[in-house]
Amino acid sequence: MSGIWGWFGGGAAQKQKNNPKNAILGLRAQLDMLQKREKHLQKQIEEQEAIARANVTTNKNAAKMALRRKKGHEFALEQTMGQIEKLEQQINAIESANINRETLAAMERAGEALKQIHGKLTPETVDETMAKLQEQNQLSEEIVEAMNSVQVGHPIDDMELEEEFEALQQEQLDQKMLETGTVPVSDAIQRLPAAANGELKGKAPAVVDDEEEELRKLQAEMAM
Numbered sequence: 001m002s003g004i005w006g007w008f009g010g011g012a013a014q015k016q017k018n019n020p021k022n023a024i025l026g027l028r029a030q031l032d033m034l035q036k037r038e039k040h041l042q043k044q045i046e047e048q049e050a051i052a053r054a055n056v057t058t059n060k061n062a063a064k065m066a067l068r069r070k071k072g073h074e075f076a077l078e079q080t081m082g083q084i085e086k087l088e089q090q091i092n093a094i095e096s097a098n099i100n101r102e103t104l105a106a107m108e109r110a111g112e113a114l115k116q117i118h119g120k121l122t123p124e125t126v127d128e129t130m131a132k133l134q135e136q137n138q139l140s141e142e143i144v145e146a147m148n149s150v151q152v153g154h155p156i157d158d159m160e161l162e163e164e165f166e167a168l169q170q171e172q173l174d175q176k177m178l179e180t181g182t183v184p185v186s187d188a189i190q191r192l193p194a195a196a197n198g199e200l201k202g203k204a205p206a207v208v209d210d211e212e213e214e215l216r217k218l219q220a221e222m223a224m
Contacts, residue, residue: 020098024091031087034080041077045070 048070055063 020094020101024094024098027087027091027094031084031091034084034087038077038080038084041073041080044073045077048073 048066051066052063052070055066
């Protein structure tokens with residue numbers, strides 16, 4: 001690297017990076033010395049003015065000499081204050097330049113980081129990736145829907161169910177016949193076919209009597 005970015009690598013780069021700091025430290029040391037000189041000159045000016053005031057009526061020459069020295073101190077004070085002002089301006093300029101440099105370097109590092117993060121990422125690749133994700137999500141939904149639509153187990157045949165139910169009714173009726181020797185009227189009516197039940201409506205008692213008669217005959221035969 002060259003330019004200001006050379007400050008961020010190697011021993012020489014580190015030395016260059018510290019140059020602004022060292023310059024500011026040197027300027028501040030000089031500024032401190034000048035500020036002390038400023039205070040000293042102000043004190044000298046006050047002392048010479050006091051001497052001039054004390055001798056203004058009694059010793060004209062001493063008073064003039066004191067004023068002359070005072071003028072010399074005032075001239076030196078003006079020079080010192082000018083130097084102080086220039087040093088402060090220089091310190092501010094270096095600090096601002098150093099901050100700008102560090103800010104620019106930080107921004108460059110941020111740019112490099114973003115470049116590494118993005119890599120080959122572009123709006124087109126993002127759109128393509130999102131399209132693939134949407135396609136896969138849609139496929140997942142279709143798979144779930146297909147799985148939920150599959151009927152688990154063998155489908156139930158209503159006809160077979162009805163036949164099994166009638167067989168159970170017959171088994172229960174046979175069991176009651178063996179236990180009591182008679183058939184309950186309600187069971188006998190339930191055993192009649194639906195069509196016959198509609199045609200023989202009002203004649204159920206006669207049919208039941210016939211069935212009871214047949215049952216009695218059957219029981220008699222079984223008893224022989």
